Amino acid sequence: MDNKVIVTGGAGVIGQAICRRLVESGYRPVAADLSDALRSTGFDGDGLDTVELDVTDLASVRAAVGQALEPGEQLAGLVNCAGILRDSFLGELDEAKLAVMYEVNIVGMARVTDTVAPRLAAGASIVNIGSLTGHFGRFRGASVYGATKAGIAAYTRYLAEELAPRGIRVNNVAPGVIRAPMSPSMARVSGGEQASAAHAMLNRIGEPEEVAEAVEFLLSARASYITAQTLLVDGGTVAW
Numbered sequence: 001m002d003n004k005v006i007v008t009g010g011a012g013v014i015g016q017a018i019c020r021r022l023v024e025s026g027y028r029p030v031a032a033d034l035s036d037a038l039r040s041t042g043f044d045g046d047g048l049d050t051v052e053l054d055v056t057d058l059a060s061v062r063a064a065v066g067q068a069l070e071p072g073e074q075l076a077g078l079v080n081c082a083g084i085l086r087d088s089f090l091g092e093l094d095e096a097k098l099a100v101m102y103e104v105n106i107v108g109m110a111r112v113t114d115t116v117a118p119r120l121a122a123g124a125s126i127v128n129i130g131s132l133t134g135h136f137g138r139f140r141g142a143s144v145y146g147a148t149k150a151g152i153a154a155y156t157r158y159l160a161e162e163l164a165p166r167g168i169r170v171n172n173v174a175p176g177v178i179r180a181p182m183s184p185s186m187a188r189v190s191g192g193e194q195a196s197a198a199h200a201m202l203n204r205i206g207e208p209e210e211v212a213e214a215v216e217f218l219l220s221a222r223a224s225y226i227t228a229q230t231l232l233v234d235g236g237t238v239a240w
């Protein structure tokens with residue numbers, strides 16, 4: 001049975017939670033991430049393979065996919081979770097900072113997906129990790145990050161159409177603010193945990209495991225008639 005799933009950004013906070021959740025369901029996740037990120041995780045090797053990957057470098061992506069799979073082996077799924085946030089306030093234009101967000105969040109996702117697509121089994125599933133900022137306007141400073149994440153929702157829909165003839169489903173999980181160490185950019189944009197919690201109907205931020213649960217569901221056959229969708233895992237933030 002094909003049960004291998006590549007998880008880009010698999011050494012990150014949400015990526016690790018996804019890998020752990022997939023192991024519980026009998027998948028064989030391969031955490032694919034930058035070498036420094038892989039080195040700094042607490043992965044203890046229990047059922048978890050890792051591979052070095054830089055989504056901004058096509059040669060690295062091809063090498064990682066080649067390393068993750070045996071010749072002729074097919075994938076049950078792909079989780080595109082690698083992503084970066086840089087704040088972008090009006091009047092503080094920094095072209096390089098904005099370009100790198102597109103390079104990782106959008107072009108990087110396309111690079112990985114294009115490379116992986118021929119190795120996906122019939123009936124496989126892709127989950128792209130977007131963000132509530134792609135669907136929301138209340139996190140000032142997240143304009144360009146939010147644009148990349150809105151782009152992921154569009155990318156998901158088009159990709160779903162292209163892969164549907166092979167029985168491959170593609171969905172987008174868009175998390176709200178999730179408990180994780182906040183970078184200076186994230187703290188600036190979100191205003192911190194308390195301010196973020198106040199945006200959610202449930203009046204709290206989310207846990208990485210709550211995102212992982214949605215990803216596992218969408219990867220699985222339990223979601224067999226769901227494709228081209230965005231599922232917000234945001235405690236009722238966007239709807240409010």
Ligand SMILES: NC(=O)c1ccc[n+]([C@@H]2O[C@H](COP(=O)([O-])OP(=O)(O)OC[C@H]3O[C@@H](n4cnc5c(N)ncnc54)[C@H](O)[C@@H]3O)[C@@H](O)[C@H]2O)c1
Pocket residue numbers: 008009010011012013014015032033034037053054055056081082083084085104108129130131132174175176177178179180
């Ligand atoms: N934490 C949140 O509140 C939140 C909310 C909404 C969406 N997201 C999205 O969820 C995903 C995971 O975020 P996280 O909170 O776990 O952050 P994180 O920084 O812990 O994880 C992101 C991972 O992506 C990896 N990455 C960055 N650039 C890469 C590259 N060039 N090649 C390969 N890997 C690269 C990083 O090394 C890191 O391990 C991201 O796409 C993020 O935009 C996070």
